[in-house]
Amino acid sequence: MGMLADIATIARWEVKKSFSLMGRNVLPVAVIFFVLLVLVTGFTAQTGLHLQDGMYTVGVDDPQVGALLASDARFSVYVMDAPSLSTHRDQFDVIVVQGRAAGSGTEKANSALNTLSRDYAKYVNSVYDSESDLFAAYPLWIDTQSVTSELTFLSTQSGQYVSAAPGRAPPVPTGVVQNVPTPSPTLSVTEDQLRQELVQSNTQNTQISRYTDVLSSGNPAMGTFKTPSQLSPPLPFDSIILVFVFIFPLYFTSQFFMMSIMNERIERKGEVLLSTPVRTASIILGKMLPYFLGMAAICAGLTLYLKASPLILLPLIPIIFFFLANALLIGMLSRSFKELSFISIFFSTVATSYLFFPSIFANVHIISLISPLTLIVLTLQGTAWTATDYLYSTSLFWLTSAILFYIAAKNFKEERLFSEKRLLTRAREFLSEILPREHPFLSLFLLAGFSIPFVFMVQMMCLVLFFNLPMPWSLVFLLLFAALIEEIAKGIGIYTLFVRNPAFFTWKNLVLACGATALGFLTGEKLLLFATLTQISDSVFGSILFLSLGSLWLPFLLHFGCVLIVACCLKYGGRKWFVAGLLIAMLVHCLYNLYFILGWLS
Amino acid sequence: MKAKHLSIIAKKEFRGLFNERTILLAVLLQLFIALFSSFLMVGLTSMYDPSSLSRYSHFRYNVAYAGNESDVLVYLRTSPDFRVYRMDLSTAVAALQQRKLAAVIYVPDTRPDAADPVKITLYTLENDLQSAIVDVKLKDVFLKYESTLRQVRAGRLDEQPLPLQVPASTGGDFYEFVYGLLIPLLVFMPAIISSALVIDLVTEEYQHETLETLISTPVTFTEMVWGKVLACELLVPIQAGAWLVLLMINGIAIQNPGLILLHVVVTSLILILLGTLVALHYRERTAAQFIFSTGLVIVILLSLALPSNPLNLLARLAVGSAGPEQWVVLGITTVVLLVLGYTTQKYAEKIAGSAHAG
Numbered sequence: 033m034g035m036l037a038d039i040a041t042i043a044r045w046e047v048k049k050s051f052s053l054m055g056r057n058v059l060p061v062a063v064i065f066f067v068l069l070v071l072v073t074g075f076t077a078q079t080g081l082h083l084q085d086g087m088y089t090v091g092v093d094d095p096q097v098g099a100l101l102a103s104d105a106r107f108s109v110y111v112m113d114a115p116s117l118s119t120h121r122d123q124f125d126v127i128v129v130q131g132r133a134a135g136s137g138t139e140k141a142n143s144a145l146n147t148l149s150r151d152y153a154k155y156v157n158s159v160y161d162s163e164s165d166l167f168a169a170y171p172l173w174i175d176t177q178s179v180t181s182e183l184t185f186l187s188t189q190s191g192q193y194v195s196a197a198p199g200r201a202p203p204v205p206t207g208v209v210q211n212v213p214t215p216s217p218t219l220s221v222t223e224d225q226l227r228q229e230l231v232q233s234n235t236q237n238t239q240i241s242r243y244t245d246v247l248s249s250g251n252p253a254m255g256t257f258k259t260p261s262q263l264s265p266p267l268p269f270d271s272i273i274l275v276f277v278f279i280f281p282l283y284f285t286s287q288f289f290m291m292s293i294m295n296e297r298i299e300r301k302g303e304v305l306l307s308t309p310v311r312t313a314s315i316i317l318g319k320m321l322p323y324f325l326g327m328a329a330i331c332a333g334l335t336l337y338l339k340a341s342p343l344i345l346l347p348l349i350p351i352i353f354f355f356l357a358n359a360l361l362i363g364m365l366s367r368s369f370k371e372l373s374f375i376s377i378f379f380s381t382v383a384t385s386y387l388f389f390p391s392i393f394a395n396v397h398i399i400s401l402i403s404p405l406t407l408i409v410l411t412l413q414g415t416a417w418t419a420t421d422y423l424y425s426t427s428l429f430w431l432t433s434a435i436l437f438y439i440a441a442k443n444f445k446e447e448r449l450f451s452e453k454r455l456l457t458r459a460r461e462f463l464s465e466i467l468p469r470e471h472p473f474l475s476l477f478l479l480a481g482f483s484i485p486f487v488f489m490v491q492m493m494c495l496v497l498f499f500n501l502p503m504p505w506s507l508v509f510l511l512l513f514a515a516l517i518e519e520i521a522k523g524i525g526i527y528t529l530f531v532r533n534p535a536f537f538t539w540k541n542l543v544l545a546c547g548a549t550a551l552g553f554l555t556g557e558k559l560l561l562f563a564t565l566t567q568i569s570d571s572v573f574g575s576i577l578f579l580s581l582g583s584l585w586l587p588f589l590l591h592f593g594c595v596l597i598v599a600c601c602l603k604y605g606g607r608k609w610f611v612a613g614l615l616i617a618m619l620v621h622c623l624y625n626l627y628f629i630l631g632w633l634s
Numbered sequence: 635m636k637a638k639h640l641s642i643i644a645k646k647e648f649r650g651l652f653n654e655r656t657i658l659l660a661v662l663l664q665l666f667i668a669l670f671s672s673f674l675m676v677g678l679t680s681m682y683d684p685s686s687l688s689r690y691s692h693f694r695y696n697v698a699y700a701g702n703e704s705d706v707l708v709y710l711r712t713s714p715d716f717r718v719y720r721m722d723l724s725t726a727v728a729a730l731q732q733r734k735l736a737a738v739i740y741v742p743d744t745r746p747d748a749a750d751p752v753k754i755t756l757y758t759l760e761n762d763l764q765s766a767i768v769d770v771k772l773k774d775v776f777l778k779y780e781s782t783l784r785q786v787r788a789g790r791l792d793e794q795p796l797p798l799q800v801p802a803s804t805g806g807d808f809y810e811f812v813y814g815l816l817i818p819l820l821v822f823m824p825a826i827i828s829s830a831l832v833i834d835l836v837t838e839e840y841q842h843e844t845l846e847t848l849i850s851t852p853v854t855f856t857e858m859v860w861g862k863v864l865a866c867e868l869l870v871p872i873q874a875g876a877w878l879v880l881l882m883i884n885g886i887a888i889q890n891p892g893l894i895l896l897h898v899v900v901t902s903l904i905l906i907l908l909g910t911l912v913a914l915h916y917r918e919r920t921a922a923q924f925i926f927s928t929g930l931v932i933v934i935l936l937s938l939a940l941p942s943n944p945l946n947l948l949a950r951l952a953v954g955s956a957g958p959e960q961w962v963v964l965g966i967t968t969v970v971l972l973v974l975g976y977t978t979q980k981y982a983e984k985i986a987g988s989a990h991a992g
Binding site for chain 2: 050057058061062065066068069072073075076079080081082083084085086087088089096097100105106108125128131132133134135139140142143145146147148149152155156159160162163164165167168169170171172173174175176177178179202203204205206207209210211212214215216217218219257259260261284287288291292294295298368369370372373374375377378381
């Protein structure tokens, strides 16, 4: 009870303080700016974004075609007669003579032709949409049916395509063939419904849909019926834009939290707070509570405004915690405002990439589920997701936030908050704080175990990054980086202990410390694997990242050996040899992966 | 105002940046974004434009054709992307489930000139990278069939669209994305970073109470302000130039790099001065950054709504289709810059004056 009361008090202080800070000067301006923002957004939505105006120059001989093209601001259109067009050929990217478009062959001209053909297709569609006989204009409809594969979805990613059938004979399925009903030859939707959908999908001519058009022209609202031109995986662009609407206020609010923590540290203003008989956990939670409530309220408000399903809030909550945990740590770590700015910009870019890019592939690939935003995109689209999906995409966020909060709580005290040391030094001290001197081995074991969620997160990011490179390169990069990340995670505890007290590392202690680290890493790895990541871990990619689930002693030996290399380097050459040790360990790790998993050497 | 004092302040700020290694973070950030944008390029291209994938390997996909004879079968047989098998629907779907096929197509018994549409059923694998590619390849075949059907039924149309023949272009799909969005954003980002930086530098002096020490040296308050502006402004061409070089190394040809830098330098100085004014007014980071970033969003949105805005100009300069109107834009931005510069000078003098009086 006492703790709850403390938290409430501190939360109230925090609100009062930020309001007195923001009060007189800022609030009126903020209100004016908000009104201005709404007005300007409306204005911009009306006039459109003029970012790509006049990129291409086009010459045409027919004023009608000229008018058609001029409706797209990207074209600067010049109407002339055919002879003068051909004399000034080099001034145009594309010329249209007698209903034939021709590009000048450059990359820019090709792009202009692409745009031209898309604009023309849109125009043709708009003509066809108003035809009285819709099925003369759109005579072909494709009904797409998804079939669940009996093999794992990842077999294609491991570079293995569908097996080529031998010779001319059609492939023969093994086992019992289930009867598939013959599809009915008629559409189950009326002509008017189809027309409505067509008109709707063809008039979505916003500035943003230019990019969507590059990628798809699908309209998921149409159900499984599509015209051939709509047949490509739809990019959930609108939903992704909406997702930004959700994430952006979260950045803003977490900035305020970051700054509030920083303000406590400037000129030791927070000393008063620390001298009160309140537990540090209560202080942190109390300071955080208003921001958490604020963020949740913003999200809930947006959800209501968009009339979206409240299910959206579920994946947002771990994201909020993740932002707050990072904001707390960044506020505690940075020494100056510039450092705060740069670290927070860096963090938000990395976090956005992690959150945003996988969700682009929401409709294409299951790997997109590593980002909770994909769940939001799915919810907005009206696609259902399961509790397993939720666990799969949010567990890393929950775990990492919890660990970051723990580190912050342990370090929220005078000597850490008010020291003026380098960033990396401070980060090391923060770590050192959570490794108690009395139980060095136990703490190494726990540290290695708890580093797993971070390792997975970074490795996931590498997976997303390298996944799209052509096949051999994606594997090579993943192999190297995954090994390096794991070695850093394992080595960091030993390094921290070594810097604190080099004399501690007698040979016996060194072996014991490596054993504890390796064991901790292995335990954490297996636990998290069993809990969530079985989907990915079945692939070749997964086996590089997480080793195989089968035998336990081999991975243990690997982890042990690699940490031992790093530790020996430290003992032999001191701190300078840490990086060298890491690189050697990385090599060993890669060789192990090559030998045992891919079997390339055998 | 003495140039020497300005450079002393600018040097001090640079030293601060280097000492804290924050500049390293900025470089890392640039690399990271470059990496991710290349991911975006390669990723999106290979996901949604399989023709770029087929550069790496050319592959014939096995598809099954079930149902009645039609032109689709002919097109599939002549397509270099597919190997077609006539199969029974149930057997074909079973083979698809075992990944022995990439897709199954069922065509019903509808005549090409019938009143009803032709409804083709397409079976593909769920959640599969490859089926996305097969979809796009099949799309070409279906489009061809659609235009054949349209010709058969052309007599039933009320109005024919204007004829225009556009040659099937090769590539160029991401040209607009790169030149019309990525380049303006990347080149402009240093300006935004620098204007946020100047707020930090100014408010820091107030909040760490180091201002008085600084003013007690021969450096005046106004010189201190301009020194900080100078330090931030110098970072812009360096960072923006680094972007241009990085992009060019990546094989993206950029026209008029010098003019692009000139425009960025002028526009960024406007933003930096705006940031300075906000920082001088609030003297506290949270408030200043909040007001400035909200204001920045408004300014950027508003300028994007105007034709021939500086960002549009960057895109047009990069593709080499900027006309003489660029000088008009440059003139306008320079006038805005001069007005803001004058305001900053007066405002700083006023603050310095009131500090002396008090």
